[in-house]
Amino acid sequence: MASRTQPPISDIADFLADPVAAADFPETILRFRNDRAAAEVGLGSLGDAAWLDHFGRFAPLPGNLPQPLALRYHGHQFRMYNPDLGDGRGFTFAQLRDDRGRWLDLGTKGSGQTPYSRFGDGRLTLKGGVREILATEMLEALGVPTSRTFSLIETGEALQRNDEPSPTRSGVLVRLSHGHVRIGSFQRLATLGLTEELDRLVRYTLDTLYAEQPGEEPALRLLGHVVDRAAGLAASYMAAGFVHGVLNSDNINVTGESFDYGPWRFTSSWDPQFVAAYFDHQGLYAFGRQPQAIHWDVVQLAIALSKLVDVEALGSVLDGFPAAYEQAYVRAMLGRLGVVPRGDEQDLPLAQAMEQALASSGVGIDRFFFDWSGGRRRGAPQDAARAEHFVAVEALLASYRAARTLDHPYWSDPGPCSMHIEEVEAIWSAIGQDDDWQPLHHKVAAIRRMGEAHQWPN
Template sequence: MKLSEVTLSHHYADLGDVFGALVAPTPFSQPQVIDVNPAVLQLLGIDPNEKSEPAWAQLGCGAKLFNGSRPFAMKYTGHQFGVYNPELGDGRALLLGEIETGGQRWELHLKGAGKTPYSRFGDGRAVLRSTIREYLACEALYGLGIPSTRALCLIGSDERVTREKIETGAMLIRVAESHVRFGHFEYFFYTKQLEALRTLIGITCQRFVPGTEGLTTGEQAEALLRFTTRRSAELVASWQSVGFAHGVLNTDNMSIIGDTFDYGPYAFLDDYDSTFICNHSDHTGRYAFEQQPGVVLWNLNALAHALSAFISVEVLRDCLEQFEPAVSEAYAHRMRVKLGLAQEEAGDQALCADLLQLLQQGQVDYTLFFRALAHYRGERPASALLDLLKPAHHSGLEQWLQHYDRRLARENSDTRERNRAMLTANPKYILRNYLAQKVIEAAEEGDYHPLRTLRQLLQSPFAENPEHEVWASAPPESGKRLPLSCSS
């Protein structure tokens, strides 16, 4: 499909003004195309060769609309840092409409598009820094096999925007199967708009929860809560396995279908630290890395409360009780795969926990260690692994490797095959914050080549790409724990 042939439908906007407001974008006067993502073009059924079309500059900033588009600001609320905020909604983003291709429907969401009725005191803009971070993070998580929104294109400008400092404005088009958040359900519940809540439950089930057609609203709500609980459990388990910290897991940043959603002050772990806090606004550590499973469960409780008009307390409890076992099972499976273990044994959890404790005590780079372990063949000395630890921790690693060797022996697997499998589970390239900062600084000087290079590497994070070895390096000390705020 050519870019000029793209025609959007607008199922969500058709629900009416109870669900949001029609709003015209506020375009940039001099938009600049920074990048168009060929992988997402292909996902949407658009010819990847169309990435060079001049029309992207206008389409990507709202100066020109796709055929059929009716830009719509969605209304929702949510709990932020545990406190309910009734004033939320799309304050700087617009749902442009939906592309239907290959039996799927993909929503296009323009971020940074200007003020809406839900902007409160905001300017409705996004800045280049935060937009680059989201653009890359979408592809990083997706490349790791973790459900995520995607990013279609990134548009820059000379427009001045004030955050912690004066920056330039930017926009991106986010792509997702759904932009419905936990907070959408909270909005209708707390404002006592139960018919709208019933409609939202019905349309969400119709699209994403098989076998719910013809059920009562209560039965649909239960099926939806079980679906979202399972998806959310699998999502947070996948974050923990790759060392991803979201940073601001408010209920308005939680996707009802279990996508990673609303990238802000996120970070991938460098040195392993279970207590890591990536958001410098998180003074209590509510969203620390190790707290993420518990916070997701807290958010699911908030969602369950929003559905309580249609589901009994006993059923709500039963739905939520599936979360912890689902997280444990999904995390254990992912960690066994990272360790090259095809079979399950009772001691695997302890083996994994002992390794993480060793990594934490030794301040060992999480990604580099597991990538090196994917090459391990029982050699002594295990130089590639020992080199990642300070000498004081070498004996601890040797003891752990002895346990690991005995565990691998019981697998009775081919070493080369195990290594190959582990190399597809332990990435070489991740979106470290110092790399994102390097790309941002180049882009601020008008050089977008580093951004495109990193985007391509993150889309294939398990490939060796030896010519790009520098992008797989550990950060310098100055590149660790970079301060990140919600405006990131």
């Protein structure tokens, strides 16, 4: 292994990535900086001028990567294998340890063309950056493992796009993520027959991202971790009422952390058929099919790892996904509700009863978890036609105790903090028409307040 005078990704950059240069933008106007996240990786004291220099002009951070790295990968996109992928408008800019000792990546979106841009311009619309801020802030507040939007800088270019009014404003985004190693990163090496490199990537992932020695059968150990983390991610999406929109294997991080937000949406009610992406004509990544989609992607990882280890052994590990998902789903639903799991046969029926009540009643997901936080219905009773759907939920909850206090002022608000498409569009409209950023900043503050009220464990 290389000396730790360089970040650990330097050890595998020879087969994982290509050195690239950032675009030279006409302007760098700071629009969002995540000081909370910056403090966790030792960058909280950066002044705005230094921030723009590093995250708008991409001057290297001291003692870090001397040049950005565009990652190489393949992937299944809507179940069709595509070998012509890779970071086409982003790169890994730096790796930093957080205050928990974990290695995290600073990765970009909209930072310019790379060898994998194909016919793209390597840019990001400013609206796309605003949408990613809203997605990551909301998911973090709802307890979903997610990358965090670290920085958004407006770059002064006018972009042409086919799916939104053009010309439109441009930006460059930096995200803080627990690694950008994807299932598609392993697929590429397996497809190209690079077995030695595949083994090195397995060992890097265990050592750097999971902080454990590879030991014997490292590929099996890694798959076991990914099964658990991916099942947890799928479950957290469901409890949050979130639809990622594009769960291709190049968009699944092997640490089980959600990232890369394009056509995402939150569904207002429990509608398994709800689709976020207008181009998902078959509903492959609909709300209710997300666990199946993520499981399918994990199977593709196992297929890639079959170059290193016995297929039957991999199959035995994969067989654990349904049970891991069920357990994670129960934890996620009870966690968002704010009750202490009993650890007995009642926990699954409660989660199922909540899902059935939400699906049959049409009550909003955010409204339900707000009104029933701590396991007891608060506020005015629902109308009789809807209340009858929750009889089973209320009966099961009688034996549960609250996992959170309700003394935070958020729980006295008239309604929950939500993030549906109408509000996203209104926030962007204020920026796009009047260059008014206050609605965005106010919403981020409201979301973080909600996150504090949920009292998620560290």
